[in-house]
Amino acid sequence: MRDLLSSLNPPQREAVLHGDGPLLVLAGAGSGKTRVLTHRIAHLIAERGVPPWGILAITFTNKAAGEMRERIAELVGPAAREIWASTFHSACVRILRRDADAAGFDPRFVIYDGDDQLRLMRACMADEEVDPKRVAPRAVLTRISDAKNRLLDPDGFAAESSSFGDEIILRLYRRYADRLRAAGAMDFDDLLMHTVRLLEGDAEVRERYQRRFSHVLVDEYQDTNHAQYRLVRALAEPQRNVCAVGDDDQGIYSWRGADVRNILDFERDYPDTHVVALEQNYRSTGTILRAANAVVALNRGRRPKELWTDRGDGEPIRIDACRDEHEEARLVVSEVDRALADGTSLSEIAVFYRTNAQSRAIEDQLVRSRVAYAVVGGPRFYERSEVRDLIAYLRVVANPNDEIALGRMLGAPKRGIGPGCIAKLTEFARGHEMAPAEAIAQAEMVSGLTQAQRQALAATASLLAALGQAVAAGLSLDRVIDMTLEGSGLRAALLAEGTMEAQGRLENLEELVNVAAEYQEHSDDPSLAGFLEEIALQSDADLVDQGSGQVTLMTVHNAKGLEFDVVLMTGMEEGVFPHMRSDTPESLEEERRLCYVGMTRARRRLILTHAETRAMHGGRDYKLPSRFLSEIPRDAVARPAGAPVRAAYASSGPSSYRPRGGGSSAPPKAPALLEAGDTVLHATFGEGVVTGVESRGQLVRVRFSNDGTERRLMAGAAPMRKVV
DNA sequence: ATTCAACGCTTTTTT
DNA sequence: AGCGTTGAAT
Numbered sequence: 001m002r003d004l005l006s007s008l009n010p011p012q013r014e015a016v017l018h019g020d021g022p023l024l025v026l027a028g029a030g031s032g033k034t035r036v037l038t039h040r041i042a043h044l045i046a047e048r049g050v051p052p053w054g055i056l057a058i059t060f061t062n063k064a065a066g067e068m069r070e071r072i073a074e075l076v077g078p079a080a081r082e083i084w085a086s087t088f089h090s091a092c093v094r095i096l097r098r099d100a101d102a103a104g105f106d107p108r109f110v111i112y113d114g115d116d117q118l119r120l121m122r123a124c125m126a127d128e129e130v131d132p133k134r135v136a137p138r139a140v141l142t143r144i145s146d147a148k149n150r151l152l153d154p155d156g157f158a159a160e161s162s163s164f165g166d167e168i169i170l171r172l173y174r175r176y177a178d179r180l181r182a183a184g185a186m187d188f189d190d191l192l193m194h195t196v197r198l199l200e201g202d203a204e205v206r207e208r209y210q211r212r213f214s215h216v217l218v219d220e221y222q223d224t225n226h227a228q229y230r231l232v233r234a235l236a237e238p239q240r241n242v243c244a245v246g247d248d249d250q251g252i253y254s255w256r257g258a259d260v261r262n263i264l265d266f267e268r269d270y271p272d273t274h275v276v277a278l279e280q281n282y283r284s285t286g287t288i289l290r291a292a293n294a295v296v297a298l299n300r301g302r303r304p305k306e307l308w309t310d311r312g313d314g315e316p317i318r319i320d321a322c323r324d325e326h327e328e329a330r331l332v333v334s335e336v337d338r339a340l341a342d343g344t345s346l347s348e349i350a351v352f353y354r355t356n357a358q359s360r361a362i363e364d365q366l367v368r369s370r371v372a373y374a375v376v377g378g379p380r381f382y383e384r385s386e387v388r389d390l391i392a393y394l395r396v397v398a399n400p401n402d403e404i405a406l407g408r409m410l411g412a413p414k415r416g417i418g419p420g421c422i423a424k425l426t427e428f429a430r431g432h433e434m435a436p437a438e439a440i441a442q443a444e445m446v447s448g449l450t451q452a453q454r455q456a457l458a459a460t461a462s463l464l465a466a467l468g469q470a471v472a473a474g475l476s477l478d479r480v481i482d483m484t485l486e487g488s489g490l491r492a493a494l495l496a497e498g499t500m501e502a503q504g505r506l507e508n509l510e511e512l513v514n515v516a517a518e519y520q521e522h523s524d525d526p527s528l529a530g531f532l533e534e535i536a537l538q539s540d541a542d543l544v545d546q547g548s549g550q551v552t553l554m555t556v557h558n559a560k561g562l563e564f565d566v567v568l569m570t571g572m573e574e575g576v577f578p579h580m581r582s583d584t585p586e587s588l589e590e591e592r593r594l595c596y597v598g599m600t601r602a603r604r605r606l607i608l609t610h611a612e613t614r615a616m617h618g619g620r621d622y623k624l625p626s627r628f629l630s631e632i633p634r635d636a637v638a639r640p641a642g643a644p645v646r647a648a649y650a651s652s653g654p655s656s657y658r659p660r661g662g663g664s665s666a667p668p669k670a671p672a673l674l675e676a677g678d679t680v681l682h683a684t685f686g687e688g689v690v691t692g693v694e695s696r697g698q699l700v701r702v703r704f705s706n707d708g709t710e711r712r713l714m715a716g717a718a719p720m721r722k723v724v
Numbered sequence: 725a726t727t728c729a730a731c732g733c734t735t736t737t738t739t
Numbered sequence: 740a741g742c743g744t745t746g747a748a749t
Contacts, residue, residue: 061739089739114738133744136734188739256738355736357740377738418726450725539739557737579736594737617735617740727749734742 008032008039015276016040018243022236022270024263025245028307029292029600030283030563033245037217038068040243041083042075044215052082054214056235060223062087063542064561084213088228089188089537092195095209096186102205103198105186108529110395111536112180112187115383116404117141120183123403124175130168143169144176148189149225149257151196153177184401192227199234209235220560221246221266225257233269240270248303249296252557252594254586264303281307281600283563285314288599288606291636295628296596299589307600316638318607319572319629324620325358328611329365332568335607336371336551339566344604346372348565350552352598354577358570359553361615366551376554382535386412386490386505387512391535393484397467398528400437413493415456424448425457437464463487471528478517480528485509556598567602569595572610573623595628608632 005013012032015025016039027033041057044050059065065085073080084091093111100107112120121137143166147157154174161170180186186194199206216236218224221244224232236242244266251260267273281289289307296302322328332351339349351362351373359375366373381387389412395405403426410417410425428446429439441464443449443457466487470480485491494506519534520526552564556577571577578591599606610625678690 087739133733191739252737253739255736357735360740414727416726420725453725537739555737581736590737615740617733725749727747729745729747731745732743735740 005039008035009280011276011278011280012036012039015243015278016043018274018276020239020241022240022266022273023243024266024270024273024275025243026263026275026277026303026305027245027247028277028279028281028305029247029250029597030281031278031307032280032282033219033278034064034068034071036278037219037243037245038071038075041068041072041215041217045072045076045079050214052076052079053084054212055083056091056213056216057083057085058088058091058216058218058232059085060087060220060561061539061542062090062537063539064219065090087537087539088224088231089191092191092231093533093537095195096191096198099198099202099205102202103194105194106184108184108399110183110185110399110402110529111191111533112183112185112404113383113536115388116185117187119404119407120179121172121176124172124179127175128168128171130172135168140169140172144173145189146257147173148187148193149227151193151227151230153193179403182401183403184399185404189227192225192231196227196230196234199231206234210237210239214239215241215243217243217245219245220250222248222251222260222263223253223258224262225259226262227257229259229262242270249299249305249593250560250597252560252590252597254590260301264301277305279305279307281309283603284309284600285311285604287313287316287636288602291317291606291632292596292599294633294636295599295631296592298631299592301589314604317632317636318605318638319632320607320609321625322609322611324611324613325361325571325615326365328570328609329362331609332362332570333365333369333371335566335568336366339605344565346549346551349568350554350559350562350564350566350601351568351570352554352556352559352601353570354556354579354594355571356555358576362553362570366553371551372549373551373553374548376552377558381508381511381515382538384505384508386494387508390481390484390488390490390509390512391532393464393467393488394481394528395532396437397464397471398532400435403436406436406440409488410460413489415489416450416452417456421449421453440464460488476517477520477526477528477531478513481513481516485513556594559601560597563601563603565603566605567598567607569598569606569608571614572608572626572629573614574626575621575623576614577626577628592628592631595626 005016008016009032012035015023015036018040025033025036027036037057041055044055045052057065057068059068065087069080069083069085072083072085084094086094096103096105096109097107100109118137118141121141122132125132125135125137125140147153147160150160152160154170154177157166157173158170180190199209213235216232218232223246232242232244244263246263248260248263251258251263254260267275284292286309289309293306297306320331322331336346336349340346353359353362356377363373363375382391389408392405392408392412395402396409399405406426407422410422424446425439425443426436428442429436432439432442434442439446440457441461443454443461449457463484467480467484470483475483490509491506494502494509516531519531523530523534552562556569569577574580577595578588582588582591608629610629611623613620614623615621680688680690
């Protein structure tokens with residue numbers, strides 16, 4: 001243990017050795033916070049006699065939890081297995097299943113993910129006769145999620161809400177909550193909310209957990225929401241041995257309820273807090289740090305801090321302009337080649353983007369260039385519709401009350417059963433007080449069904465019965481899934497389609513068989529329910545597999561906590577990054593933090609690219625360089641001589657800096673002088689005709705053919721160009 | 725009543 | 740581009 005402490009710098013050691021009472025570790029990017037967490041836990045166990053099962057360590061992903069357990073095991077041996085290291089959500093599931101009685105739930109509850117939530121909300125809106133075109137189901141779910149994060153049940157929401165429009169939300173919230181309960185399901189927010197309610201409302205349960213967990217440690221504390229905050233409080237009392245680790249500059253989840261104030265106000269919430277700041281960075285070059293510091297320093301409402309390193313400046317940051325997303329993708333490939341030539345391995349290269357949709361152009365080019373890559377996030381394996389179709393059968397077997405899964409199951413493959421038929425079925429079930437899935441076996445009793453439908457339902461009923469028996473008899477999961485694939489007709493339907501796409505989908509389903517087999521071999525809960533739960537709580541970040549010889553593509557959000565030798569941040573354009581929906585000062589600051597997170601992932605080389613035009617939602621938009629680019633100190637950036645980084649909103653005229661090797665692309669054009677009669681193309685207004693010129697050519701009047709309006713625009717600044 | 729094809733509309737990030 | 744809804748055909 002002694003030489004382990006000697007591997008820590010003074011503030012790290014201070015955090016590890018801190019005795020009882022609240023501890024706040026402000027850990028800048030790359031400052032070794034995981035090291036501090038693992039060593040502190042190891043220290044608690046080995047030196048201070050804390051039993052491993054008395055430690056609750058909350059991490060952001062399941063993968064991080066597993067890695068933490070492994071690293072602690074290296075320090076203190078197998079005792080580390082007894083530590084509760086998990087995500088907030090996993091910990092809540094564990095508590096809720098264990099104490100389901102006290103919480104008032106069936107311990108076999110299932111977990112609804114985003115897609116299930118949306119389907120359920122649509123059904124609720126149908127119940128309540130709310131037009132989904134007038135009120136977006138997603139928006140309703142966001143409001144409900146907000147309420148749950150603030151621990152408001154429908155009644156609490158009613159008490160809080162004042163505005164007239166909230167009445168609809170309230171009605172839908174009630175309906176949604178009722179239907180979740182009827183389905184024996186919880187959504188992600190329920191897991192937190194119900195756990196907090198249980199702990200705060202039931203002294204016996206609360207004190208039991210408080211006695212058990214003498215020490216609570218929370219990673220990524222800046223991304224906790226109110227419910228999580230209350231959960232930590234409830235568990236940490238009365239000893240308040242709580243250690244929060246985080247970085248206010250890396251808070252990027254406020255849109256899902258995270259509240260940076262949780263970390264900013266930690267000292268107020270726990271008055272005798274000991275604060276340790278880790279500002280020495282062991283990851284990036286000085287230049288990268290200087291650039292990232294400069295960008296994030298423009299935010300208000302942060303604790304002032306500056307990362308530093310003793311490792312030297314390294315190479316300058318590069319900012320490259322590209323004509324469009326295809327050229328950007330080619331640039332990515334050439335940079336991958338260049339890095340490989342430097343001796344960097346593929347798995348040490350990452351490509352980031354703001355939104356998942358941007359991966360497509362890059363993937364195309366990587367495929368064409370035969371560069372091995374892996375995409376993190378986006379359409380996850382378990383989110384593919386064919387996989388969900390198959391899983392729906394399993395979910396109905398596991399929980400006959402799951403109407404959402406039932407609806408999905410009956411829709412795939414197509415067998416003449418549509419929404420009308422399903423509605424009759426569920427209504428029948430409700431009328432006879434049976435689980436929706438049981439009604440399938442009683443299809444002959446349901447009125448208004450066609451003969452073909454009765455037959456299809458009878459076949460489904462016997463499949464479900466067979467699957468249920470197979471599960472009860474302990475048949476292996478992969479065999480059960482294979483039975484489902486066969487018996488449902490999904491395999492036959494996909495084979496019959498005969499397209500490449502159908503072939504691919506079938507392969508995904510076959511893969512699910514393998515996944516299940518694998519799961520059953522390695523899990524300590526090899527049941528069907530356990531499998532379904534693992535699927536529901538798995539995050540994209542859990543699937544990052546660094547070190548298998550592939551370039552990693554992912555959103556900047558998914559990059560949190562990772563690091564790579566070479567990082568390419570693409571799509572550095574106004575409207576893309578910062579995203580156009582980030583129009584409030586607060587959300588703009590969050591975008592800036594996101595940019596900071598992305599930049600600080602890079603160890604050695606950081607390349608930022610932007611395109612002048614980009615295909616978006618059907619059309620092609622002109623894009624200005626991101627303001628974040630102009631926030632990087634000029635002397636940290638390498639670019640062709642004499643070409644200044646233009647501030648956002650300045651002329652979007654011909655690019656002054658071109659991608660290396662891209663010199664063969666179009667030569668710089670002189671800025672086109674517009675005159676009356678010219679046709680122009682504007683990024684947002686579309687095509688138009690110049691009707692007049694003012695102020696010696698600086699202002700032009702343009703009549704746009706889309707809507708017939710005439711606008712006065714700054715000739716140099718408007719995202720607009722002359723078309724020939 | 726279901727399914728399929730065409731149309732119009734909206735655009736993030738995710739446990 | 741992708742989705743969901745609408746309208747027409749089966």
